[in-house]
Amino acid sequence: MRPIYSNWKSRLFPKSDMSSPAPKSPEQNDxxxxxxxxxxxxxxxxxKLLGNAKVCLINATALGTEVxxxxxLPGIGSFTIVDGEKITEEDIGSNFFLENDSVGLSRAQxxxxxxxxxxxDVxxxxxxxxxxxTLTNTQDFFKNFTVxxxxxxxEKVLIPLSKHLWECNVPLVVCRSIGFIGYIQLQVKEHTVIETHPDNQNPDLRLDCPWPALEEFLDSINVEALDTKTRSHTPAVVILHYFLKKYQEKYQSFPKTRQEKDALKNMIRACPVGPDGPPSVLEENFEEAIHLVNTCICKTTVPTHAREILDDKRCVTxxxxxxxxxxxxxxxxEHVEAxxxxxxxxxxxxxxxxxxxxVTLQQIYQKQALAQAEAIxxxxxxIARGLGMGPDAITESEVRLFCKHSSELYVSRGNHCIADPPPSGGAFRMDQYDPDGPAAYYPVLRALERFAGECDAPPGRRDERIEPDAAEMKTAVARLLTEWNVHLQQGVADExxxxxxxxxxxxxxxxxATLGGCAxxxxxxxxxxxxxxxxxAFFYDAITxxxxTLCL
Incomplete structure (x- = not known):
């Protein structure tokens, strides 16, 4: 049996964790x-965006309250729960936030x-x-939310809601948890990202095309003429530029292949001699310069994904x-074209x-970045004024951030809303489908939503025997697959x-709780x-x- 707690807070914050807070730092506000x-x-x-967000939750189920x-906890601005159900004994058994004395009360409240x-703060x-x-009587209600x-x-509620939010371009997150199975599906018409936070990103040094201020600074240092102490404290960028120029003078080309880059590395290894003679070991900054050859010696180009965004009709006109x-x-x-x-x-x-x-080198890079961001x-x-936008539609801080991350811009577009049948061969492609994986539950879970709408109860609850509902569910699954124009060789397993x-x-x-964190x-x-x-879409099978994830 589930243990009964007198205070639900004790489940989130055990007494052993409720020690005295650390003293406040004078450099930080609360x-x-x-x-x-x-x-x-x-x-x-x-x-700030999180603190301004307005989130709507439909149905305060165990999964809904976990989301x-x-x-x-991280501080969204506000939330609204839409739920007409009263709390039942079943809710008490699964929902972390409900108590025994809440039975019969408004679940939303x-x-x-x-x-x-x-x-x-929320x-x-x-x-x-x-x-x-709510959807029938206040049609503009849901369009006022961030998500x-x-x-x-x-299904009878999901379909009109999906269509409505698709037209309003409001993101919809649909999720369901049932037994050991659950899924999350995103419906987003268009979503733009400036900071994708890539796991690995090469430094942006521009050694193949330095601007005048950078080139002047780099050319002013003759690495081979430096004494041992000065040489050991020279930034790796300076060393790399120096030997790159020597390589280009010798071979009349820019190193591109692995063999050519190895030749450049060998030049760096062989030349840290200077007036004080060769060092006993290769200095750390020379090791760094050799390491940067693979990541920073390349032609500066506009990445393909960024070029596709800049060629988008919304950008062009x-x-x-x-x-x-x-x-x-x-x-x-316009900047890229110029x-x-x-x-x-x-x-x-x-x-x-x-x-x-x-610091001098860093300031040269920062000054160039600020100058370019200011021009953009x-x-x-x-452009904004010409389109009739307000003076605060675009701020300088936003543009600086945009320019800093311009190489990682990302645009996500959905090709259909959940209410529409998946595009033929695109949404539930069999080259992605694993009949033994968690995604195989998707047609069953969608059939469950249809069953619940037609019977006003989930399958398995109308009778002690589940066979009659299972038979109806199999029929609903077959109908769904036909509507989607999906033909599974092995079908959906009866089990x-x-x-x-x-x-x-x-x-x-x-x-x-697991699905709630993911959502x-x-x-x-x-x-x-x-x-x-x-x-x-994300699918979770706690049994295995x-x-x-699957692109639907």
Missing amino acids: KSKKYDRQLRLWGDHGQ LKSLV VATQCLLELNP RGDYIDESAEH VIATALS PTQNTAPFWVMCAALR EGTLPVRGSLPDMAADTASY YRRASQ RVHEVCRYGGAELHSVS AHEVIKLITHQYKPMNN CSST
Whole structure:
């Protein structure tokens, strides 16, 4: 049996963890200190977007409250729960936030009160009505949210909601947890990302095409003429540029292949002699220069994905309805056409060097980055004014951030809404389909939503025997696959249908908690416009402890 707690807070914050807080740092305000760890992930600007976000949750199920919990704790601006159900004994058994004395009360109201206690910075409200009633009687209600999260919806509600939010370009996150199985599906018409936070990113040194100020500084240092002490504190960028020029003078070409880069490395290894004679070991900054050959000796080009964005019609011919992202892209496009390259990132990797020379070099890169960003900002402001946008539509800080990350811009577009049948051969392609993987449950879970809408109950709950519902579910799965124009060679295994039916719509808290954390991650990506959101469905099978993503 599930243990009964007198206070739900004790489950989140055991007494052993409730020690005295650390003394406040004078350099941080209370909010910065509170959100310190997440500020390192998405910065002040990301936290600001999070703090301005309005999130709607449909149905405060165990999964729904877990998703919202993981959004309230990092500080979303506000949330609204839409749920017309009353709390039942089943809710008490699966939902972490509900108590025994809550049975019969409004599920939306009780969940809202409990979630608000997690973070006083967050505002919360609830509507004690069904999503179907809200959608029918207040059609513009859902379009006012940053993102809508829907859990345990039947098909008759999901279809009109999906169409409505698709037309309004409001992201929809659909998720369901049933027994040991669950899935998350994103519906996003267009989503733009400036900071994708790539795992590996090469330094932007521009040694193949240095601008005059950088070239003048680099050429002013004769590495081979330096004494041992000065040479050992020379930045690796200077060393690399020096020997790159020697290589080009000798071979009359820029090193491109592995063999050519190896030749450049050998030149660096062989030449750190200087007036004091050869060093006993290769100095650290020379080792760094050799290491940078593979990542930084390359022709500066515009990445293919960035070129595709700059060639997009929204960028080429912006209109009054164009988002600020595309206005900045239009200004960036003009810069690339004039310069042939993206703006300088303006940052240097850490390297062994004395403070003065490293800071001087860093300032040269930063000054060039600021100058280019300022020019692009002026042009973006002109374009925005020409389109009738307000003076604050685009800020200088936004453009600086945009230019710094211009090489990692990303645009995600959905090719259909959930209500539409998947495009033939595209949404549920059999080259992606694993009949033994968690994604094989998708047709069954979608059939469950249809069954719940037609029968007003999930399969497995109408009768002690699950066979009648399982038979109807098999028919619903076959109908769905026909509507999707999907032909599975092996079909959907009967045991998967029986597995879903035997749960009777019940949720397990551990499964809901896992899915809730995953769904909250995706919502944060959508709100902050940082990190790439998944494309576009996630499936979890707690029986085999496996998960997978599938583009539907």
